[in-house]
Structures are given as C-alpha cells and as structure tokens.
Amino acid sequence: MFSNSLIVIVQIDGLGCTAGPPQALGSQSEHTRTKKDQQSLETKFQLYTDTTEEGCQILFNQLETLDKCSFNASLPLVMIVHGWSVDGILEDWIWKMAAALKSQDKQINVIIADWLTFAHQHYPIAVQNTRHIGQEIADFLEWLEESIQFSRSNVHLIGYSLGAHVSGFAGSYISGTSKIGRITGLDPAGPLFEGMSPTDRLSPDDANFVDAIHTFTKQHMGLSVGIKQPVAHFDFYPNGGTFQPGHAELLFMSFSGITQTVKCAHERSVHLFIDSLLHNDKQSTAYWCNDINTFDKGMCLSCRKNRCNTLGYNIREERLPKSRRLFLKTRARMPFKVYHYQFKIHFINEIQGKQIDPTFSISLTVLILHHYSVFVFCSVEGINGNKTYSFLITLDTDIGELIMIKFKWEGTAVWENIWDTVQTIIPWTKGTRRPGLIVKTIRVKAGETQQKISLIQGKKKIIVENILNLN
Known part of the structure; x- marks a missing residue:
C-alpha cells in the first residue's frame, strides 16, 4: 500500500445503545496534555509476534523496549486498538486481524493497543475516555517520531466501532501541521457520536486519507449501534449498511440470540476487512450511489471518474472534497465477494x-x-x-x-x-x-x-x- 507505514486497528465489542448528553465527550482542551508531564501511558502497546497472543510490550519513553521487542523502524507498523469491552478481555478477532496483516505483508510491525482499563466501563464513561486514549496514541506516535524518526505520514489507524473515534481523536490531537497517513473506521460507533460535529467524532480531517465500513446502522428508538452518517473520504455500506446477511436466524431465538445478532452484524465490518487481506484474488468492489434503493435497481455500477473503489485494506487512496457513499452486496460468509x-x-x-x-x-x-x-x-x-x-x-x-x-x-x-x-x-x-x-x-x-x-x-x-x- 505504502512504504514505511503504520496501521492502528481499534475495536468495540457488544456496543449498547445507552443514550446520554452530547457533552459526555468533553472538549478537546480538557484532554490535551503535554508529554513532559507524563512518563507512562495507561494504554499498553504490545508488538504482535507469530509465536504468542500476548505480544511484547513496548513501554512509552523507554527506547530499550523497542530493541527488546525487535521493533523495526524501517518497516510499516500496524497497531490494533480495541474499543468498549463488556467482559474486559481482548476479543479473538484482534489476533485474527494481526495474523491476516502479517500474512498480507511479512515486512511490517503489528502492535495491539490494550486500553481495557478505560474501555471496561459503562458505555457513556467509555465514550468519555475515547479522547484520553486518542491523546495517548498521539503521544506514542510523536514519541516514535522524535526518538526513531518514524514519520506519522506512514501511520495507518484502523478503528473498530468506538475505537474508530479513538483513532479520529488521535489524528486530531497529534501536534504539528502534518497528519497521520490513513485512518480506517470499522462500523464506527453511533450512540453519542451520530450527528456530532467533525471535531467530536471520526472525520476526514483526522488523516491524509480516511475510509469507513458501515455494517450495522439499523436504528431502534432513534439509535443505531454503528454510525449512519458519512465520516470519511470513502464510506462503504455493504448490503445497505443497516444489516448483514447470515444473522437473521438468531433474532428470534432468545435475548442472547439478539445480543449475538447485534455483535455479529456490528463485527461484520472487521471480517470484511480481514477478508480483503486474506483473499487478494477476490477483492470486493463498491459503487458510488445516492441510496440502497437506487443501487438495488442496478443504476450505480459505473467506475467512471472514481465512482467505484475497493473495500478494505487495498482501497485506492484518494482525498475528496466531500464524503462519497459507496454500496455493494456481499455473501453471508467469507470470502464475501460477489459480482x-x-x-x-x-x-x-x-x-x-x-x-x-x-x-x-x-x-x-x-x-x-x-x-x-x-x-x-x-x-x-x-x-x-x-x-x-x-x-x-x-x-x-x-x-x-x-x-x-x-x-x-x-x-x-x-x-x-x-x-x-x-x-x-x-x-x-x-x-x-x-x-x-x-x-x-x-x-x-x-x-x-x-x-x-x-x-x-x-x-x-x-x-x-x-x-x-x-x-
């Protein structure tokens, strides 16, 4: 995709729909700190290896841990950062994502950012904490830049649900005029973010290039698990973005079945991205369209003037003056590509x-x-x-x-x-x-x-x- 780049992946699991006041996010000034006031961060940055699921922890402001963990500053870096947690445990998809990224290109570093202490809270509190964690990621990236000359333009943050907004805050908090290279939002969280200003959520201004995949924007009582509004340069809406094939049979089983359905549809964004890494020969194409009804009539299958793009890791990066909504259909299971x-x-x-x-x-x-x-x-x-x-x-x-x-x-x-x-x-x-x-x-x-x-x-x-x- 690009040389000497950094990718960060962020997750939220089991997102609820608890309403709360917009001010729960706080303001940017309330969360801005100076690096000289801190010697450590709450977030744990673990370098992923093929031999363990625990990784090797890189400690902020401790250069020797970069050597100990065999961090290669000349290679791209992938950082996986989770979101809201119900059980306080890192989910399995994180390790699958890390392994898929390594299989895509062995010449990269993969880091998992663990902020479970701040994520394993009531949802509105976890939302408040997103700015704090965004600031810590920004501080970590600035430390890499200052200590080993790792350029922020080579950074790619991938944020799942609540973590998509964490990534956005990291991109907006990093000091200086240059931006992070890329941010990918995987079904960015909806509650307390839908309808907010660009400074209070993930937005195209947070990186040189921003893309997002929306998989569960079906509303209930005015709220949806995933954010419906565009938040990127390219916003993908698989199967319309409201729901995903393969989950409907769980809806009528039990309350736990409904919970699993929510998780399954919400997490589909993650597996679509993993699919793009594992199946280079089956990349999914999406098409610019006004809405899903027009798309269902086959009216939007044009690739003229950049009207189509590839979903996932191998997207064609192009900055646009206005967010572009793209639609596609998928299968119910991997590989997801259809024609x-x-x-x-x-x-x-x-x-x-x-x-x-x-x-x-x-x-x-x-x-x-x-x-x-x-x-x-x-x-x-x-x-x-x-x-x-x-x-x-x-x-x-x-x-x-x-x-x-x-x-x-x-x-x-x-x-x-x-x-x-x-x-x-x-x-x-x-x-x-x-x-x-x-x-x-x-x-x-x-x-x-x-x-x-x-x-x-x-x-x-x-x-x-x-x-x-x-x-």
Whole structure:
C-alpha cells in the first residue's frame, strides 16, 4: 500500500445503545496534555509476534523496549486498538486481524493497543475516555517520531466501532501541521457520536486519507449501534449498511440470540476487512450511489471518474472534497465477494389498459472454463406498455461469456387459459399472433469488468418460454 507505514486497528465489542448528553465527550482542551508531564501511558502497546497472543510490550519513553521487542523502524507498523469491552478481555478477532496483516505483508510491525482499563466501563464513561486514549496514541506516535524518526505520514489507524473515534481523536490531537497517513473506521460507533460535529467524532480531517465500513446502522428508538452518517473520504455500506446477511436466524431465538445478532452484524465490518487481506484474488468492489434503493435497481455500477473503489485494506487512496457513499452486496460468509450486474429488460405490453404482474425466472447460460453453467433468478414487476426495467443481480462467479438468456414465466392469476401458459411468442416467427407481452431487448452491464452486453430477440440469444399472450 505504502512504504514505511503504520496501521492502528481499534475495536468495540457488544456496543449498547445507552443514550446520554452530547457533552459526555468533553472538549478537546480538557484532554490535551503535554508529554513532559507524563512518563507512562495507561494504554499498553504490545508488538504482535507469530509465536504468542500476548505480544511484547513496548513501554512509552523507554527506547530499550523497542530493541527488546525487535521493533523495526524501517518497516510499516500496524497497531490494533480495541474499543468498549463488556467482559474486559481482548476479543479473538484482534489476533485474527494481526495474523491476516502479517500474512498480507511479512515486512511490517503489528502492535495491539490494550486500553481495557478505560474501555471496561459503562458505555457513556467509555465514550468519555475515547479522547484520553486518542491523546495517548498521539503521544506514542510523536514519541516514535522524535526518538526513531518514524514519520506519522506512514501511520495507518484502523478503528473498530468506538475505537474508530479513538483513532479520529488521535489524528486530531497529534501536534504539528502534518497528519497521520490513513485512518480506517470499522462500523464506527453511533450512540453519542451520530450527528456530532467533525471535531467530536471520526472525520476526514483526522488523516491524509480516511475510509469507513458501515455494517450495522439499523436504528431502534432513534439509535443505531454503528454510525449512519458519512465520516470519511470513502464510506462503504455493504448490503445497505443497516444489516448483514447470515444473522437473521438468531433474532428470534432468545435475548442472547439478539445480543449475538447485534455483535455479529456490528463485527461484520472487521471480517470484511480481514477478508480483503486474506483473499487478494477476490477483492470486493463498491459503487458510488445516492441510496440502497437506487443501487438495488442496478443504476450505480459505473467506475467512471472514481465512482467505484475497493473495500478494505487495498482501497485506492484518494482525498475528496466531500464524503462519497459507496454500496455493494456481499455473501453471508467469507470470502464475501460477489459480482454485480445490471439487467435492463425492455418489455412491450401490447395489451391495452392492462397491467401485468408476472413472476418470472431467468436462466443465464454462460461459458465458464469451457463448461456451461446455469444461474436462475426470480423477480416480480408490474409491467405497463412499452418500458425498460432495471434491476441488480449478484453472482458468486463472474458470468464470463454470456451465451444465452432464457425466460420462463411462472403461473399467476393473470393467465386466462391453459394455452396461454404454454404458448411462446417469438416476434420473428411467421404468421399471425394475438397481442401479448414481449421481451424485446436485454442489456447487461458487469460492474466489476465494466463490460456491456446487448441481447436482442431475433439474434436468438433470448429464448422466451410461457410468455403471456391475452386477447
């Protein structure tokens, strides 16, 4: 990504929705300290190694601990920092993240910042403590810069939930005019941060480049676990950002099931980021769009003028004057990548004054590695007159060369007799026919490759079965 860089990862676990006054955060001046007044920090900075999950502790203002822990100042540094803690224990995902970062690029240092003493509190108190921990991270980075000339521009802070705002405060508190290189917010916390000014939460001003992944912004009583508003240069909203696939079955089991659902959806941001590290060949692409409803129609699959970007570690870093919201779909489990396609189907309804609401399936016959494969989808639309309909289809596999599209209309109440359910209307056949519903053209756009395919009836790439035909 960049040479001689530092990455910091921050977590919150089991975030609750306790409301509190905005002033609970305190002001920046209340938390600003001078380094000469401190000899140690509450935060423990542990250098991750492949042989232990405890790491080797680097002590602030003690240069010998850098040597003892084999810290390499010429290499990038990854620092993992957790957020609010319910049980006072570092979560398993932290070590998975550290291992994934090391597997991505062995030539890096990975540090875990442990601030459990301040995080294992009632949520509003932990929120108050975020500024203090942000200041300590800033002090630690300044110490590295002054003592071993490690540039802050090579620092990448990755903050999960409450820790995303810790990272933001660290970026804003660091002295001087130059900024931290990058901050990544993984589902930044919502309660006591939603709607706050940029100085009271993570914002694009906190680093040279800021990106964020929003995975659980579903609101309940006006609050959401993850912050909904944009807080970065690029804000990613997988599956709309409100909820994530694979968690719904837990909702109705028990209270503990609901708790696990919240944790699971909230923590999905972490695993999406880990996925981007572990699967270089399956990087997820997201697309700039106004909202999820427009995206679900397949209207936003353009990569022109930087309208798309890669989610996770390998994002294309670009500073923008205004936050950009990007959407994508994912699978329910790792690897999360899917391929996005816009299907635009031009229907001609020749039946005057009648809206048709058919259910239909689409079979795509494609050539993948010289073998034919078929994918089937279902959709329902109200079809009037001469109109083009657009919708989004996602696949686990790139469809490659599209050989044929086959429509099959399912039985609905609109069919008037048995003959109509089996009759096929093919415009290029000879002879007379009754007015009906015709699929004239299908246009397909692939988001990931930006390729466009146009299929026209008469070219024999569209086969229509059981097409509607009524008097």
